[in-house]
Amino acid sequence: MTTDDRLVGAASPTDLTPPSREHRSCPVRDVLDRLGDKWSTLILVTLSQGPQRFNALARAVPDISRRMLTETLRHLERDGLIWRKVTPSTPPTVSYGLTPLGTSLMPPLNALIAWAERHQPEIAAARARFDGPIANG
Amino acid sequence: MTTDDRLVGAASPTDLTPPSREHRSCPVRDVLDRLGDKWSTLILVTLSQGPQRFNALARAVPDISRRMLTETLRHLERDGLIWRKVTPSTPPTVSYGLTPLGTSLMPPLNALIAWAERHQPEIAAARARFDGPIANG
DNA sequence: CTGCATCCCAAATGATACTG
DNA sequence: CAGTATCATTTGGGATGCAG
Numbered sequence: 049m050t051t052d053d054r055l056v057g058a059a060s061p062t063d064l065t066p067p068s069r070e071h072r073s074c075p076v077r078d079v080l081d082r083l084g085d086k087w088s089t090l091i092l093v094t095l096s097q098g099p100q101r102f103n104a105l106a107r108a109v110p111d112i113s114r115r116m117l118t119e120t121l122r123h124l125e126r127d128g129l130i131w132r133k134v135t136p137s138t139p140p141t142v143s144y145g146l147t148p149l150g151t152s153l154m155p156p157l158n159a160l161i162a163w164a165e166r167h168q169p170e171i172a173a174a175r176a177r178f179d180g181p182i183a184n185g
Numbered sequence: 186m187t188t189d190d191r192l193v194g195a196a197s198p199t200d201l202t203p204p205s206r207e208h209r210s211c212p213v214r215d216v217l218d219r220l221g222d223k224w225s226t227l228i229l230v231t232l233s234q235g236p237q238r239f240n241a242l243a244r245a246v247p248d249i250s251r252r253m254l255t256e257t258l259r260h261l262e263r264d265g266l267i268w269r270k271v272t273p274s275t276p277p278t279v280s281y282g283l284t285p286l287g288t289s290l291m292p293p294l295n296a297l298i299a300w301a302e303r304h305q306p307e308i309a310a311a312r313a314r315f316d317g318p319i320a321n322g
Numbered sequence: 323c324t325g326c327a328t329c330c331c332a333a334a335t336g337a338t339a340c341t342g
Numbered sequence: 343c344a345g346t347a348t349c350a351t352t353t354g355g356g357a358t359g360c361a362g
Contacts, residue, residue, distance in 0.1 A: 077227070079301035079308065084221015086334090090214070102344055113336050118345060128311025139343040140342085149307055156300045159293040164216035170286050171216065174265025223354090239324055250356055255325055276323040277362085326361080334353070341346075 082127065087112055087120040089157065092146070095130060096154050099145030129153060219264065224249055224257040226294065229283070232267060233291050236282030266290060 083089055087109065094100065094108045106117055121144060124130045129150035135141045146154075220226055224246065231237065231245045243254055258281060261267045266287035272278045283291075 075305040075309070076298055076301045079305070080226055080297070081221070081223065083297075084218070084223070084226075086218065086221070089217055111336095114345070115337090115347095116335065119335095126312055126315040127308050128314075134344095137343095140345095142344060149304060149311070152304065153300060156293065156296040159296055160217070160220075161213055163290060163293045164213045167286060167289065168212040168216070171264050172212070174286070175263055177265075178263040251325070252327095252357085253355065256355095271324090274323095279324060324362085326359105328358085328360100329356105331356085332354085334351105336349105336351080338349085339347085342344090 082123060087116055088124060091120055091124065092150060092157065095144060095146050099143050101141055101143045219260060224253055225261060228257055228261065229287060229294065232281060232283050236280050238278055238280045242281065
């Protein structure tokens with residue numbers, strides 16, 4: 049086995065079921081895919097600063113459409129990373145915030161963000177090196 | 186400012202350029218998006234076990250097509266996370282491996298994977314709680 | 323063995339209008 | 343205010359065949 053079992057949803061050694069299709073059952077990939085879905089990380093980081101209402105989030109995450117905001121919030125809520133509280137006033141207000149589970153995700157997530165920040169110059173340099181030769185012929 | 190500046194590509198306080206479009210210039214989001222592109226993480230983890238040849242990677246990452254494997258490897262190479270070495274034999278062989286930069290990404294990445302593994306039961310439970318009421322009416 | 327080009331379909335996402 | 347529904351577009355990604 050050359051691939052990390054944690055990421056491909058390895059079957060037990062005695063289970064010879066061919067992995068030809070539907071590896072989606074791997075829980076780790078499941079979580080990572082969610083974080084990679086373009087908006088989740090941004091929303092989690094925003095909420096890590098404190099609970100926010102729907103429109104506040106929409107304003108805080110500039111390019112997101114209400115459709116995507118709603119959908120992403122639902123996913124995060126479903127996974128137990130954020131809570132949703134409806135105050136039945138008129139007009140009704142809905143606020144969102146991190147759950148303890150969501151809060152526990154922030155340290156590793158921030159570590160990744162810190163890595164990205166820190167190594168951004170190296171990445172930019174690598175890209176310049178990679179892209180440059182094309183211009184030179 | 187309610188949103189984390191690191192993730193929305195904040196301009197300097199004196200730069201009032203409206204952020205209405207094209208936030209893609211944020212380097213941190215740029216990196217996170219790359220990690221979220223479904224295959225990059227899997228390839229990085231596989232390569233963290235040592236250099237691999239193209240077909241070995243194709244076999245190690247079960248569901249990937251050659252097209253996606255090539256493309257993802259190119260992206261990672263461009264970003265300086267992996268190297269690519271061509272041995273001009275017949276038939277030619279090409280091997281890939283982590284660069285020091287790529288290696289430096291593994292600790293935070295593994296931390297995130299560890300979080301996902303560790304909290305997977307809680308996430309599954311949260312989903313069951315969220316999905317359950319639908320069946321109950 | 324590697325990898326690029328093409329075709330094609332499915333999923334993701336934005337825009338917009340409507341509802342409670 | 344906080345969504346939901348629909349439409350149109352963009353993008354991701356698989357299959358396949360060709361080339362070095």
